[in-house]
Amino acid sequence: xxxxxxxxxxxxHVEGLTKSYGAGxxxxxxLGLTVPxxxxxxxxxxxxxxKTTMLRIVAGFLRADTGTVRLGGRLVSGPGVHLPPERRxxxxxxxxxxxxxxxxxxxNVAFGLTGVDRGERRRRTGELLELVGLAGYGDRMPHxxxxxxxxxVALARALAPRPQLVLLDEPFNALDSALRAGVRSDxxxxxxATGATALLVTHDQQExxxxxxLVAVVRDGEVAQCDTPQNLxxxxxxxxxxxxxxxxxxxxxxxxxxxTALTALGPVSLTAPSNGLRTGTILLRPxxxxxxxxxxxxxxxxxxxxxxxxxHDAMVTVTVEGHDTPVDIRIAxxxxxxxxxxxxxxxxxxxxxxx
Amino acid sequence: MLLVPACVAAxxxxxxxxxxxxxxLERGPAYAWDIVSDERTRxxxxxxxGLTAVVVTASLLLGVSLAWLTVRTALPGARAxxxxxxxxxxxxxxxxxxxxxxxxxxxxxxxxxxxxMTLVSFPYVLLPVxxxxxxLDPAQEEAARSLGHGSLRTFVRVxxxxxxxxAGGGALxxxxxxxxxxxxxxxxxxxxxxxxxxTSYRASFDRTPxxxxxxxxxVMTIALVAAxxxxxxxxxxxxxxxxxxxxxxxxxxxxxxxPALLWCAAVAAVAVVFPLAVLGYWLAVGNSATWDxxxxxxxxxxxxxVAAAGAGLTTLLALPVGVIAARHRGRxxxxxxxxxxxxxxLPGITVALALVFFAVRYAYxxxxxxxxxxxxxxxxxxxxxxxxxxxxxxxxxxxxxxVARSLGRRPWQVLREITVPLAAPGVAxxxxxxxxVCMKELPATLLLRPTGMDxxxxxxxxxxxxxxxxxxxxxxxxxxxxxxxxxxxxxxHRSRTT
Numbered sequence: 001x002x003x004x005x006x007x008x009x010x011x012x013h014v015e016g017l018t019k020s021y022g023a024g025x026x027x028x029x030x031l032g033l034t035v036p037x038x039x040x041x042x043x044x045x046x047x048x049x050x051k052t053t054m055l056r057i058v059a060g061f062l063r064a065d066t067g068t069v070r071l072g073g074r075l076v077s078g079p080g081v082h083l084p085p086e087r088r089x090x091x092x093x094x095x096x097x098x099x100x101x102x103x104x105x106x107x108n109v110a111f112g113l114t115g116v117d118r119g120e121r122r123r124r125t126g127e128l129l130e131l132v133g134l135a136g137y138g139d140r141m142p143h144x145x146x147x148x149x150x151x152x153v154a155l156a157r158a159l160a161p162r163p164q165l166v167l168l169d170e171p172f173n174a175l176d177s178a179l180r181a182g183v184r185s186d187x188x189x190x191x192x193a194t195g196a197t198a199l200l201v202t203h204d205q206q207e208x209x210x211x212x213x214l215v216a217v218v219r220d221g222e223v224a225q226c227d228t229p230q231n232l233x234x235x236x237x238x239x240x241x242x243x244x245x246x247x248x249x250x251x252x253x254x255x256x257x258x259x260t261a262l263t264a265l266g267p268v269s270l271t272a273p274s275n276g277l278r279t280g281t282i283l284l285r286p287x288x289x290x291x292x293x294x295x296x297x298x299x300x301x302x303x304x305x306x307x308x309x310x311x312h313d314a315m316v317t318v319t320v321e322g323h324d325t326p327v328d329i330r331i332a333x334x335x336x337x338x339x340x341x342x343x344x345x346x347x348x349x350x351x352x353x354x355x
Numbered sequence: 356m357l358l359v360p361a362c363v364a365a366x367x368x369x370x371x372x373x374x375x376x377x378x379x380l381e382r383g384p385a386y387a388w389d390i391v392s393d394e395r396t397r398x399x400x401x402x403x404x405g406l407t408a409v410v411v412t413a414s415l416l417l418g419v420s421l422a423w424l425t426v427r428t429a430l431p432g433a434r435a436x437x438x439x440x441x442x443x444x445x446x447x448x449x450x451x452x453x454x455x456x457x458x459x460x461x462x463x464x465x466x467x468x469x470x471x472m473t474l475v476s477f478p479y480v481l482l483p484v485x486x487x488x489x490x491l492d493p494a495q496e497e498a499a500r501s502l503g504h505g506s507l508r509t510f511v512r513v514x515x516x517x518x519x520x521x522a523g524g525g526a527l528x529x530x531x532x533x534x535x536x537x538x539x540x541x542x543x544x545x546x547x548x549x550x551x552x553x554t555s556y557r558a559s560f561d562r563t564p565x566x567x568x569x570x571x572x573x574v575m576t577i578a579l580v581a582a583x584x585x586x587x588x589x590x591x592x593x594x595x596x597x598x599x600x601x602x603x604x605x606x607x608x609x610x611x612x613x614p615a616l617l618w619c620a621a622v623a624a625v626a627v628v629f630p631l632a633v634l635g636y637w638l639a640v641g642n643s644a645t646w647d648x649x650x651x652x653x654x655x656x657x658x659x660x661v662a663a664a665g666a667g668l669t670t671l672l673a674l675p676v677g678v679i680a681a682r683h684r685g686r687x688x689x690x691x692x693x694x695x696x697x698x699x700x701l702p703g704i705t706v707a708l709a710l711v712f713f714a715v716r717y718a719y720x721x722x723x724x725x726x727x728x729x730x731x732x733x734x735x736x737x738x739x740x741x742x743x744x745x746x747x748x749x750x751x752x753x754x755x756x757x758v759a760r761s762l763g764r765r766p767w768q769v770l771r772e773i774t775v776p777l778a779a780p781g782v783a784x785x786x787x788x789x790x791x792v793c794m795k796e797l798p799a800t801l802l803l804r805p806t807g808m809d810x811x812x813x814x815x816x817x818x819x820x821x822x823x824x825x826x827x828x829x830x831x832x833x834x835x836x837x838x839x840x841x842x843x844x845x846x847x848h849r850s851r852t853t
Contacts, residue, residue: 061757085760092761098754102776112762161762 009072010037010164010197012058017067018221019053027053028064029221035165035214037072040191040198042212044205046244050221051201055167058199059092060085071164091158091166091196096174097150099142105129105153106138112161128156131190147175148183155187159194166191168200172207184211205245209233217241233285235271239354242283247315249289249327253282253353261353264323265289266300271350280353286330288351291316291337292344299344302327304337318345361675365694367730368737371709372573372701378712379566390567399568403547403575406468406540407533413473414529417622418480419522424615426488429605431612436619437485443626444478445838447795449538449816450831451475454630456542457637457824468545474626475539476532480525487521488514493604506606531579534572535702537798538812542819548572549704549798556708556802566712569705576702634835637828650814651829655837658794658810661725665732665793669740670786672733677744677782682753692745696738706734707799728803732793739792743785744778751777787841794838811837 012035020026027050035041043051056062058069060076060083069077071090076083091112099108109125116124129135132152142150151171158166171187172180188211191198202208208215209229216226225237236242239250253261255274260267263282274280292299302320316329316337329345337343379387390396424430425437443451452471455462462470491514499509537549546554548568556565608615673695680692698706710731714722721727751774759769797812804813811834818827 059757059761061760084765085757086763086765088761090761092758094754094758098752098758100755100759100773100777101750111759114763157758157762163761 013070015068018065038195039213041214042200042208043216044208045218049218051218055201060088089164091163093154093158093168093171095170097154105140109156132156148179166196166198247286249284251282254279269350271352280355282351284351286328289329294344296344299346304341364672364676365691371706375709379570387567390564407530409469410472410533411526411529414477414480417477422484439623441478448475452539452542453819454633458633463544467543468540471539472533476529479528483521483525637825641825654809662793664729666786666790669733669736669789673740673744677741680745681748695741698735698737704798707802731799736789740785740789747778747781791838791841
């Protein structure tokens with residue numbers, strides 16, 4: 001692709017996708033999603049939420065029952081339209097890489113480079129192997145590579161024909177956790193360098209938040225919320241999303257007149273006007289709670305029931321008077337309390353009220 | 356698209372079975388029942404089952420003991436003993452029978468038949484039990500020890516129950532092999548169903564007794580196959596996790612070391628060394644009268660020809676079934692695969708008989724002609740080729756198709772560049788294996804070969820039956836040599852792909 005093409009040539013626009021298998025429950029119920037050109041978006045959801053079905057429809061391996069898929073303004077799936085996968089210019093990086101076992105690394109990468117002369121093919125292959133940090137590995141066979149290396153080759157193979165969009169289907173799943181972070185950031189850097197639009201399907205919230213520019217949380221075949229990682233974590237659309245993308249402390253609250261709600265942890269300022277809502281659920285993150293001395297002003301008192309120490313931080317569980325469920329408090333640095341001790345708890349910052 | 360040829364292949368495999376029943380009932384069910392309920396049939400049943408019981412028991416004893424000794428103990432040379440113990444698998448039962456009979460003609464009868472069948476079939480127990488022992492997590496045994504069990508109680512309460520599915524599956528295979536074997540029992544002149552069917556077919560113009568006895572034999576083998584499939588299903592549940600993280604600590608044999616070594620040596624001597632030595636002896640004492648080189652070459656050439664044709668047709672029929680079995684997991688696909696496996700249950704003699712009846716009635720020009728023999732090979736060995744094809748196609752998982760499509764290939768290009776190159780070596784290996792088993796086939800070849808044509812197997816059988824052991828020996832040697840070449844290539848292919 002030449003550089004003068006406008007940016008939205010690579011925008012992915014998915015609208016109203018529905019799909020059921022046989023007579024069963026629908027897997028997708030009107031899923032919609034827009035990924036701006038050049039962005040890396042994550043589709044995050046529990047297993048069985050329909051994210052893989054969506055990916056296969058976008059790639060062209062499955063036909064949706066209804067709905068459309070547009071890539072750079074071009075309709076690739078829609079009523080009466082189904083562009084076969086080989087003409088979509090969408091690259092895929094499957095789970096565990098799926099390299100062609102009978103082809104060398106270089107020939108794997110060059111597989112999609114058809115219609116270009118041999119010199120150009122060799123140049124492009126070398127360029128991509130360098131991009132993924134595997135220069136000089138061209139003559140190896142796939143089984144001679146580690147899992148992480150295979151995954152990088154799979155990315156190079158997908159990027160080689162300059163696709164408009166790259167789909168990554170839980171590509172880091174098979175890697176052990178020590179390797180995962182490294183491969184993940186390398187993949188992100190390579191995608192940035194090529195400017196390709198990318199869609200990462202995953203069930204790992206940490207991976208989605210730390211890798212993507214944009215995260216779409218999918219629940220039961222619909223997008224529950226699509227936002228930047230920070231907004232998703234700090235302003236989740238509902239308690240389910242809040243709990244899915246991180247630890248959440250949920251407290252019943254009653255609104256009083258001046259933009260605050262009364263809870264078992266004391267008054268909490270609201271992020272938005274309550275819009276006539278009188279009572280609801282207040283959603284806090286464990287790091288919004290602080291341990292204090294028992295006699296601190298504005299703090300409520302409770303008993304420590306458990307301490308889990310992680311090194312970089314620790315989680316302290318406290319039972320508070322007037323609230324049945326113990327609350328989790330994340331603290332950095334040394335842990336000043338032990339199980340059975342009395343402590344004060346207070347809330348920092350604002351929180352949202354959910355019906 | 357593949358469905359039509361796949362259904363043709365499946366029908367092809369089922370046809371003989373149906374026709375056998377039709378033929379048995381041709382003279383009315385009462386007549387057939389008379390034959391089945393005859394005292395002689397009951398006698399045959401007792402003899403067949405008696406032989407099967409003895410062979411299964413002896414195979415379990417040999418198989419389980421050798422598996423445990425070679426996998427879990429500090430037996431010197433464990434690997435070599437394990438390899439040596441699997442060699443009899445490649446030797447046809449009638450070759451082993453020839454070796455023992457020619458050395459000790461007095462063995463003929465029950466004892467000889469049981470000995471020959473045990474020696475060729477105990478690896479069917481040894482192999483699955485070895486695999487199960489390797490797959491056992493030593494942590495389970497350690498847990499049992501930590502809970503206060505001694506090593507013997509641990510073996511009985513933890514290890515043995517987990518070996519049962521593997522040993523049971525192996526035992527059923529041995530039973531199946533024994534029931535359908537013709538070569539060893541006929542040479543040892545011990546009357547079982549297969550030998551009685553052959554005699555009855557040769558001796559009388561009334562073909563109904565042979566057909567009725569065949570139906571009884573087929574019913575027995577089908578019951579065994581069903582039982583085998585059931586234990587296999589349970590064995591799958593018994594396995595947990597992906598193999599073992601660390602190998603078990605070998606059991607020190609202590610003062611049992613010498614008896615254990617003697618036991619392994621005795622089995623190897625009886626199953627491998629002795630038959631080869633006898634063969635060598637007969638080859639050495641043979642003179643120009645018994646060494647008919649021209650005849651040997653002609654026979655070998657004819658054997659290669661029919662075996663190659665058989666392997667070709669079988670592989671061709673297996674391709675669509677194997678592809679569907681590997682790529683689709685629906686009910687229809689399962690049925691199709693199972694139909695193709697019918698040959699697995701059918702003793703060679705019954706398939707041959709069915710094809711003879713069919714040809715005499717509907718296609719007389721084909722009667723005792725090579726095409727009919729080739730068809731029999733295809734029915735009998737379709738399971739071998741289907742299993743190989745299925746495994747080969749699984750080498751090219753569908754996700755590779757997806758990737759290739761996303762990189763701009765059309766479906767037929769995917770087939771050419773990905774699926775075929777990945778599956779071809781496995782399919783070729785399956786064809787080689789089919790070739791070997793066709794070459795060794797005896798009962799169907801005896802019945803269906805054109806008059807005057809011999810294969811190495813039939814010639815060996817005839818000469819041994821006539822007591823001319825020196826004349827039979829070159830055919831046995833040629834058979835072992837010719838079968839060893841594809842087996843060797845196959846072994847190389849396996850070790851490369853795993």
